[in-house]
Amino acid sequence: MSAAWILGLTGGIGSGKSAAAAHFASLGVHVVDADHAARWVVEPGRPALQRIAEHFGPRVITAEGHLDRAALRALIFDVPDERRWLEKLLHPLIGDELVANLAQAQSPYAILVSPLLIESGQYRLTQRILLVDTPEHLQVQRTVTRDGVPEDQVHAILKAQASRADRLAHADDVLVNDRDLAWLQDEVERLHHVYLNLQPSSRGDQDRP
Structure with missing residues (x-):
């Protein structure tokens, strides 16, 4: 098997990037977490x-x-x-x-999942970037519910992370995660089938799925 190409997976707090990464992993994709x-x-x-x-x-x-x-x-x-x-x-x-x-x-491709993919420069390790993008009010709502933290703390974290515009500027593919988990998993499976047939030689040189 030829060396796997690398997909960078990122998104802000509460975007659902971890849920997306977990479903890619369940499909047999090698996933590496920068936080780990x-x-x-x-x-x-x-x-x-x-x-x-x-x-x-x-x-x-x-x-x-x-x-x-x-x-x-x-x-x-x-x-x-x-x-x-x-x-x-x-x-x-x-x-x-x-x-x-x-x-x-x-696996044919591997995933580097990192909340700071853009800020840290880790995107340079990848050949393609998938952004899990979510409206800010949903990010706040999900994070407050999940972590039990005050809304102002979530807003402070959002301000410290890369802006949505910065992430969109770097992204080759955008998954807008504003529905339920089943829909997110369906989208991950759709992208997975596309990625299985890609062999990008450098980041961003393929058409978006």
Whole structure:
């Protein structure tokens, strides 16, 4: 089998990208989650965790030796230089993890699912991008229901993510997820059959399905 080509799958919070990714996986597609990779690179015993502890001090490490994400977020939230330091450390390591895991694909194409596909530059690892796009009021409603968080917190997260216009500008395919789960799964299956017959040599060089 020839090497799998890579589909980037993204969308804002509450868009349904995780549900779409799960259905692609159920169809036999190799799916790699960037959020999982971000956690792998800071596991105990990994060099990144030691570097973070040396830079920020022991307060960002739990008693069990794991990264205290809440403590780290509090330290970098309003300090752009510290956030850039962390990104400079982690982004190449996350990229290496993603490349290694995508290379294990046995399916004709593989999926890199990432909420920050555009912002992080991870889209450069892909040959095509699928955006799960959802009206903002539905994103807010779904996230409040799912996570039990206040609406203003969801709006703050939306502002911190790439804008809808930015995502649309990068997308080759757009799945508007404004109906129920069964409809979303039907659309995923439709796209899956299209993708099985694609062999894009570079991102965006195919017609949209």
